[in-house]
Amino acid sequence: MSSSARQILHDVFGYADFRGAQQSIVEHVAAGGDALVLMPTGGGKSLCYQIPALLRSGIGLVVSPLIALMQDQVDALKQLGVRAAFLNSSLDAEAARAITGQLHRGELDMLYVAPERLLMPNFLALLEQVQDGPGLALFAIDEAHCVSQWGHDFRPEYRALTVLHERFPDVPRIALTATADAPTRAEIVERLALEDARQFVSSFDRPNIRYRVTQKANARSQLEAFLEAEHPDDAGIVYCLSRKRVEETAEWLKARGWDALPYHAGLDTATRNANQRRFLREEGVIMVATVAFGMGIDKPNVRFVAHLDLPKSMEGYYQETGRAGRDGLPADAWMAYGLGDVVSMRQMLDSGEAPEERKRVERQKLDALLGFCESTACRHQTILRYFGEEHPGDCGQCDNCLEPVDTWDATQAAQMALSCVYRTGQRFGVVHLIDVLLGKTTPKIEQFRHQALSTYGIGQSLNQAQWSSVFRQLVAAGLLESDMQAYGGLKLTETARPVLKGEREVWLRRDAEPARRKTSKAERASRAKEAFAGAQDDPLWQALKARRLELAKEQGVPPYVIFHDSTLLEILNRRPGSLAEMGQISGVGQAKLARYGDAFLQALEEAEG
Missing domain, CATH: 1.10.150.80 (HRDC domain)
Incomplete structure (x- = not known):
């Protein structure tokens, strides 16, 4: 089987060798096994289902939420001689009937379909007819993290995809995503009934991406300086939080001579599709966008992803920056970060209509991203640690490795913070812990009698903002972790023990202090x-x-x-x-x-x- 897979890899796709776990995944699925594949953007996920679909008899069905991009994916496969088509709401009735006929007659190797279309009773009945005729080779569920209610790309329809296993138990399924922390991974397994599937988890590291976080001063001017210095003629994506900011930034860049286009959900479909098409098909176009843009983007030569506003989570940041450098060549992930971002993001979370449980999880995800911004450690290490993976050493190319930041010996402060977490029972959030350290009197402190603790009031040498930074950096450094199953609580990790015992020093990023001397x-x-x-x-x-x-x-x-x-x-x-x-x-x-x-x-x- 592997020789046939390798032959298709070479003959159809033009590659001499598989990368990473690709061959193992292809062989497992081609043999009829279910699989959950976690592989970073640009790691070659599509080959993991395309080759088995061509190896197995029947038609490979690819479930994708990306209607606007199916055309490009199908066009690319047709260029390779693969008989591919898509079926979604963008087609008129006559075109849809033609593709349905091809499906019936077994004239397709692969069909891309949106989850909404797949779940229609008449389409499921059609698939049963195909199963009895040409056959179904496999089901590929792309962007599988859309099943997670905690994720920023949640699609309710994804939760109903268990129907595939129920009605077609003998057809292998492969679920794929580039972004999934441990809770999301568990939710994918549960919601898609993949308990018996083999999991293939590739490294989340993107060594070709240089991560940089800069203190926000004048964000647009900083962005232009970055573009002029390093990407004067390159294609890239600039992410903004609001539609208004997208429009204003795109207009500003255009007025400054850059080929910039806006993209957000408020634009009409024709404009969105036209702008996306220009970005995908032309060189040197800058897309200024909200997070509505990007999932599934296949453009390989995106040389930079810039954030003018803080993303909502580490998952969001990782996924968005992962759209740069898909060709493996050097690329930049640049972000301007300021206190205002924290204010606006927390406002959005608190004022939203989501249940309190979801808000709590999203706050913890945001705190992890803040810790990343403030960390003095290698950016690659911090990202990988968040996803439960260790990095062998400093990357030597992120901002913290290239230009180490000013730090301070925070060992004593860290011991106070860790001790406070321990003595309060490892179940309280940062606000309460800081209140204890500062010696504040609140109903909650009195309720739990925390004013009697040895850590009560011992942290008055630092203010609330400094303690907030200390706690976020301790989380980022892996000394504390947020328990998403416990109500807002921080708990110690094993790596905290040597700090508490005085066997390890802790150095943290120094926040800029206002000048105290008299100035002219x-x-x-x-x-x-x-x-x-x-x-x-x-x-x-x-x-x-x-x-x-x-x-x-x-x-x-x-x-x-x-x-x-x-x-x-x-x-x-x-x-x-x-x-x-x-x-x-x-x-x-x-x-x-x-x-x-x-x-x-x-x-x-x-x-x-």
Whole structure:
């Protein structure tokens, strides 16, 4: 069998050798076995079902959620001489009937179908007729992570695909995905009834991708500097969080001379398809998009993926950056990250309509990504650790390996944090743990009598933001882990033991501290200008401006009459937590403090979640 597989690999697809686990997967499925395949984007997943479909008698059915991309996949197979077709809602009735006829007559090697179409009773009845006639070679379930309710690509229809096993028990199934942490993997197995399937898990490492996270100042200017320096003529993807930001960024890049196109779910289908087609078919096109764009993109020479906003999770970040460098050649994953991203993402999570359990899981996934952003460790190591895989050593090409960041000896702080986690029972979240370390008195602390613990109040040398950073970095370093089955709790890992026993030092990324010495008027003006440039992209800045505009409309006055921009900027930078602290802001006199103080404190509280 392997010689036949190798012959198809060479003759049809033009490759001399299989890569990684490809041959084992092909042989297993071709022999009739079920398989779950986890393989990074660009690792050659499609060959794992295409070759067995050609080896086995009958027609290979590929279930894919990507209607807009089926045409390109089928066109590519036709170029190879493979008899392939797709059946989805984009076809008119006559074209669909023609393909159904080919299916009946056994004139196809492979058929791509959307899950919605496959689940229709008349289509399942058609498949039973095909099974009794030409036969069914296999079922390939692509993008299998869509079955997970916790994932960002959840498709309810995927959960009904167990019908394939129920109605066609003798047809082998192969489920494939490029992104699945342990809980998602378990959910795929459960929801698709793949308990007896053999699992093939390839390394998640993408050694050709250089990961870089930069502190956000003026994100668009930083993006353009990155493009000019390293990708002046390359195709790439720029991800933004909102549709509005996509439109604005695409227009800005176009005005600056870049061949940029927008893509988001709010555009009409014709525009989306036309822009996607241009990106796939032309060189040097930059797609500015929300996460609505990208799953299943086969363009091999995407040389960079840039994030102007923080993704929602490590899975999302890994999947999105994995669209770069699918050809194995060097590519960049560049991200501008700032506190405003944290604020906006947490706002989105908290204000969403998802059940509290799902919100909790998504918060933990976001925290893992924040830990990645703040980590001083090799980026490749941090990503792989999240997916339960170890990296042999520093990659030598991410930002942290190439330009090590300023760090501080956080051994004592780490011991305090780890001890606090242990002594409170390894079941509490970061907010409560920080309250214990800072010696705060809250109903929850009193309820659990945590003020009697030896760790109560021992962490007052650091503030809340610094402790938040410490905890996120300890999670990123693998000393603490979030238990998604427990309510928001952090627990120790085995690697925490040597730290607690004083046998291992912990060094963490140093957060930039505000200058404490007196500065000249010129220096203050210069720094204010730089801070203001960075503030434009901060959601909290936008929230403060919105509140000012709201108050100004109520008063019938220009916004600057309420507060000048310089005052808002100082509020943004200093984050006052009380009227007394607000009163120390330049431009806030007693009358304005009494009149507007509470309104702006409320805006800060709402924006920071």
